Amino acid sequence: MSESTYIHGTSEDEQARLSRMNDVLLNPSSLRELALRGDERILDFGSGLGQFSRAMARAVPQGMVIGIERSGEQLATARRLAAAAGEANLVEFRQGDVLNLDLGDEAGTFDVAHTRFLLEHLPDPLRVVRAMVNAVRPGGRIILADDDHDVLRLWPEPPGMYDLWRAYMRTYDRIGNDPYIGRRLVQLLHEAGAQPVRNTWIFFGGCAGMEIFDTLSRNMAGVVRTARETILEMSLFDATHFDEVMRQYEVWRARPDAALWFAMAYAEGRRC
Numbered sequence: 001m002s003e004s005t006y007i008h009g010t011s012e013d014e015q016a017r018l019s020r021m022n023d024v025l026l027n028p029s030s031l032r033e034l035a036l037r038g039d040e041r042i043l044d045f046g047s048g049l050g051q052f053s054r055a056m057a058r059a060v061p062q063g064m065v066i067g068i069e070r071s072g073e074q075l076a077t078a079r080r081l082a083a084a085a086g087e088a089n090l091v092e093f094r095q096g097d098v099l100n101l102d103l104g105d106e107a108g109t110f111d112v113a114h115t116r117f118l119l120e121h122l123p124d125p126l127r128v129v130r131a132m133v134n135a136v137r138p139g140g141r142i143i144l145a146d147d148d149h150d151v152l153r154l155w156p157e158p159p160g161m162y163d164l165w166r167a168y169m170r171t172y173d174r175i176g177n178d179p180y181i182g183r184r185l186v187q188l189l190h191e192a193g194a195q196p197v198r199n200t201w202i203f204f205g206g207c208a209g210m211e212i213f214d215t216l217s218r219n220m221a222g223v224v225r226t227a228r229e230t231i232l233e234m235s236l237f238d239a240t241h242f243d244e245v246m247r248q249y250e251v252w253r254a255r256p257d258a259a260l261w262f263a264m265a266y267a268e269g270r271r272c
């Protein structure tokens with residue numbers, strides 16, 4: 001299978017969920033890891049709603065950012081959000097399929113090729129990492145950030161949630177994708193011919209009592225809920241059981257001792 005399948009859909013709720021996570025949690029820490037100088041030319045692979053593309057663009061006032069996105073709906077919302085923020089011209093959002101990217105004269109000219117939460121949705125992630133290596137100049141940076149779903153920890157354990165999470169992870173391999181792609185990022189850089197130079201991860205967890213916890217734990221529920229149809233269609237979980245586990249999860253979210261750990265794997269390579 002060479003197509004990519006994005007099971008979470010592009011509904012307003014899903015888009016709002018990703019926006020909240022971007023603004024509050026992910027973008028500030030992702031930017032810190034990137035440590036941009038301010039003059040880089042950046043190509044963002046699978047730019048989605050474009051919040052992080054815009055965050056990078058703000059950090060490179062002497063540079064520029066191009067976001068490549070396949071979904072027309074995501075692109076339309078990305079442009080609408082950019083316009084609403086008075087940043088309509090900050091990022092050039094282009095419609096394109098990163099699995100079949102023809103950069104023409106721009107190949108080999110970028111300083112940074114970046115992708116976040118895209119490789120996990122692709123049956124052939126190496127093809128994209130090779131395209132990223134091809135996009136940057138010699139010495140240019142290739143940044144891969146993605147999930148390793150196995151790192152989720154919840155305590156006290158909400159009844160049934162780990163079973164449901166495992167069912168959710170199975171939806172990835174059923175369609176040829178890798179729910180554990182995070183642990184493969186350095187290997188992908190190596191296989192694509194880049195020199196790996198960095199491996200770390202970005203924590204996004206928290207506990208009851210932290211302001212962020214509501215957004216964080218709601219996001220976790222959103223990840224599973226938006227995959228409900230796919231999980232049920234693949235007979236990985238029973239509908240009644242699914243709804244009961246989610247109900248129990250809501251009870252857990254309100255506990256004064258609820259704690260959640262998750263992290264995004266982050267790796268950097270250089271084009272030789």
Ligand SMILES: C[S@@+](CC[C@H](N)C(=O)[O-])C[C@H]1O[C@@H](n2cnc3c(N)ncnc32)[C@H](O)[C@@H]1O
Pocket residue numbers: 004005006018022045046047048049050051052068069070071074096097098099115116117118121
């Ligand atoms: C989870 S979103 C991540 C968006 C953004 N990178 C971020 O971190 O917020 C993944 C995006 O990749 C896009 N996508 C999936 N397959 C793609 C492909 N083959 N070419 C371009 N975009 C793709 C999806 O439409 C979706 O908008």
